Amino acid sequence: MGRNRATLADVARRAGLSKTAASMVLNGREGTRLSAEAHQRVFAAAEELGYRPNLAARSLRTRKTATIAFVSDIVATTRFAGGLIRGALDAARERDHVLLITETQGDATFEQYAIEAMLDRQVDGVIYAAMATRRLTVPPAILGGPVVLLNATSADGLPCVLPDDDRAGRSVAAALLEHGHRDAIALIGRNRLKEDDPEVSLAARARLGGIQQALDEAGVSLLAECFCTEWLPEHGYAAMRGLLSRPSRPSAVICMNDRLAFGAYQALGEAGLSVPDDISVISFDDDPIAAWLRPSLATTALPHEQMGRRAVELLLDGGPAEPSLVAMPLRRRRSLAPPAG
Amino acid sequence: MGRNRATLADVARRAGLSKTAASMVLNGREGTRLSAEAHQRVFAAAEELGYRPNLAARSLRTRKTATIAFVSDIVATTRFAGGLIRGALDAARERDHVLLITETQGDATFEQYAIEAMLDRQVDGVIYAAMATRRLTVPPAILGGPVVLLNATSADGLPCVLPDDDRAGRSVAAALLEHGHRDAIALIGRNRLKEDDPEVSLAARARLGGIQQALDEAGVSLLAECFCTEWLPEHGYAAMRGLLSRPSRPSAVICMNDRLAFGAYQALGEAGLSVPDDISVISFDDDPIAAWLRPSLATTALPHEQMGRRAVELLLDGGPAEPSLVAMPLRRRRSLAPPAG
DNA sequence: ATGCTCTGCTAAATCAGTTTAGCGGCCACT
């Protein structure tokens, strides 16, 4: 890989100058007294030789590698990770940096390995990402340098990037209110564990809080709340069946994520009910599936790309110490309509 | 990041030996005549100081970085990428390597940038991955070192890893035949562009070929074939509606991927038909959605993890020159049943 | 003539490893 590359010494020789001069010129150092002609010669030589600096050599001296570690529990390989990585990749490229990606799979041994591998390679900083928005404990080994938490917080008060789930909750509720739903709104996806343990989830509590606040302000209370052990389609399906077996049918349902909503759609389809004519549905995440459903599912998008981007910006450019909340845009789609009758 | 790390010189000093000796011992060099006691002292010193070699320094001399570039067109950030990256990550870790990930987004400028960034960092090899299984042209710049194509082939005869779509096609057809379907099998997802242009897709042609071969051998021919401009749910939906409007209804449908099948399910649901009682459905990819559908969708899994793993193995350990085909396991699920009547 | 500053540039040290060449001591053999 990359044999026969021209070195700085080659450039200097061709320009008839010293390595020092060549280095100064190519790095655009101010305050040097090298002549305009020397600059010309160095640039020309570098150009002709197709010179590119050896970053290993440079970083040996400067202790900068222009490399960022992206360490995640498991996020890197799930569908949710794509946007995070893409955003981070874009922002990194704009700053001439590159991403070294590892995954711990929640395994302490792997985590240890991943972190050592990163430190051995002298990364300039670490982005520590979690699949589920949650609070976590950062391994002390990485605290020696800049760290940004992505989709996570910690007790250490480290800079972090989170989706604004609270506001998303409010906008989801507001969207239903706008359509005239008031007294027959049900909620699918309550979950004590997710709501109460920040190490499991921060999203559940924030979404719920946002929803309730918006409803309270409108003087509305929920018709029903379904608890789900997980937020998977089968649980949404079961919850919706439960709702439909009750005497009073909801006019609208909020699902805590799109997978629950998918399951809810399945139950509605089987029951011969129509979305949105019989029941409106709205949800969270904007999983690709939301746009594929018939009718397409209104939801609030997890702004993964933005979040990834923000994490890199925070890491390299610095920023305010408080948690960086990224807005979750509401995707208005066909699953919303005014209540029947 | 990583300040105050002990250096080899520190270890040597503490062991009362030279850097040379320390280096030899820690690298387990054979044929050195250092005493057992010297070994002990070096190991002890390294242990006590928590010594970890500076890889930048090492690679400056050895021109090995224990780093692999993972360059993809766009794969790294899609749901399909997860497995590829995870498999690669696992195999890399087992070999004490790490992955530098970049994405070209199909943009020549980005690709140029990505490749230079990799070469500047002296990666030991490049995995060049494509989102869609296809033939592509490898940028000459990376041909200076080891390259493995992942989910792609090229005209250069480079080592490559591909899913075995042909065999998957045969096993899909075989599964339907096993269930007794013969004269009423329809196919959704024919697409001339994908089938004829290897730079667009290799999968379409291979899957189709496998299906037809298996059917031919059984003396069966397709009841109908639906062409789709894309392989998205809406196209599967439209195709299935088309099929249902024909005089003779198929007893089984093969979809060229799970997203088409998802659309087909939607059309069947609306038509009040049941899977698998009225129509069996089988497909390709094993998208997560396949298991979430009701009834769960039989499909052949794209072995992403295996493929990613294989790519790293090929790159670091070498292997046969011919394309490395990875089996696509059949997932038997509830969408299959014998034809009605 | 001497000292001083400024200009334009370079030698050499440095980063932290690996690798080559070889040193001094001891033994055995001729």
Place this chain on the structure above:
DNA sequence: AGTGGCCGCTAAACTGATTTAGCAGAGCAT
């Protein structure tokens, strides 16, 4: 006695960059 080889180890070169310290020459003032 001379010398060749082995043993156990080390000095120094080397990788390719950055950075510090400083040199030679010109111009100017004293």
